[in-house]
Amino acid sequence: QQQVKQSPQSLIVQKGGISIINCAYENTAFDYFPWYQQFPGKGPALLIAIRPDVSEKKEGRFTISFNKSAKQFSLHIMDSQPGDSATYFCAASYAGKSTFGDGTTLTVKP
C-alpha cells in the first residue's frame, strides 16, 4: 500500500527558476513530514521538515507548504541552482516510523 505519493517523478528546471515537488498522504495519524535530499552514491540527508500544526516553513531557499485538509504538502526550491540537482524524497512519519515517497529527480540546467 502506497501511503505517500510523490510527483513528478522527474523535473528539469533552469538555473534561477522555482522547483516544486508535491506529495500526498493517506494516513491522518502522520504527524511529521520531512524532505530528504539524496546525491548519487550517498544516503538521504534531511533538508527541511514540518509538523501539521503549521501551514508553511521556510529555511533559506527551501519552503514546505502544508495543506492538512487536503493531506498534501510540497517542497519549493527558490532560485534553483545546478548544485541542487539531486533526488528529493518526501516522507511522512508517526511514532518514529517514516514512510517515504518514491522520489523526484531534479535537474537544474545552468
Added chain:
Amino acid sequence: EAGVVQSPRYKIIEKKQPVAFWCNPISGHNTLYWYLQNLGQGPELLIRYENEEAVDDSQLPKDRFSAERLKGVDSTLKIQPAELGDSAVYLCASSSEGGKHNEQFFGPGTRLTVL
C-alpha cells in the same frame, strides 16, 4: 564527528549465497534503522532498534533476513540465502530518540548485486 558508517559499500554475490552488512551508528544514537532502497524508489523500513531491542521488524522477511544489535551499538543485517530480487541498496540510519521526531542520519548504503 563521524557519520553513520556502513560496510561493505558494494557486494556482488551469486544467488543462494549468504551475505552480511555492517553498520556503526553515530555515537550516542540509541535508535538504529535498516532500510532497503530499490532503484527509483524511496527507502523502505526493514527493522528498527531502540538500543538492543528490535521494536519494529514487521517488514523484515524473516525467512531469509535476520538482524542483530547485540550491545546496542553496531548492527549486522544478514541475508541467507540471497535471491535475485534482493539486489538493492541497503541503508542504515540512526537517530538520538526514535520515538520522537528527531532527524535520521543515513549512511552511504551497501549496494548489493545478486547474480
